[in-house]
Amino acid sequence: MTALLPSGLLVSALLKRANDAGGMGMVRARGEPNSGAILLILNDNNGHSNIMERALDQLGKPALVATGPADSANVAERESYWRRRRDRDPDLWVIELDIASPERFAAETILAS
Structure with a gap:
């Protein structure tokens, strides 16, 4: 069994790294x-x-894991x-990232052990 880092800490790290890399991240909904x-x-x-x-x-x-509507580019959906x-x-937590290679970027940040 491995201990997982707290979600709030992962989100903070993700937002800081995105900002430092010239991207933008925002919390759309704050979670536990x-x-x-x-x-x-x-x-x-x-x-x-x-x-x-x-x-x-x-x-x-x-x-x-991929989730959500089939056409995630459809903003309303x-x-x-x-x-x-x-x-x-x-x-x-709902986080929106605008950055180059966002999937790789997010994985490097919130999946690192």
């Missing part, structure tokens, strides 16, 4: 600081967008999706 799930809206410099969530794989290790998720899980 110790163990809240983290939902990421990832926007790259080419206008592509996807939604990923930090989850545990079969071995209990953190992983990024994306907003509706995360708001419904947040209604069901008030501990959920």
Whole structure:
């Protein structure tokens, strides 16, 4: 069993690294600081967008998993999706990143052990 870092600490590190790398990150919804799930809206410099969530794989290790509507570039569907998720899980963090290679960037930050 591995100890996971608190969600609030991971989010802070992610936002600081994004800012330091010339990108932008924002908290769309603040979750439970110790163990809240983290939902990421990832926007790259080419206008592509996807939604990923930090989850545990079969071995209990953190992983990024694609989630959300099939067309995550559709802003209305994306907003509706995360708001419904947040209604069901008030501990959920929702973070939006605008940065080059956002999936790789997020994985390097919040999956590091």
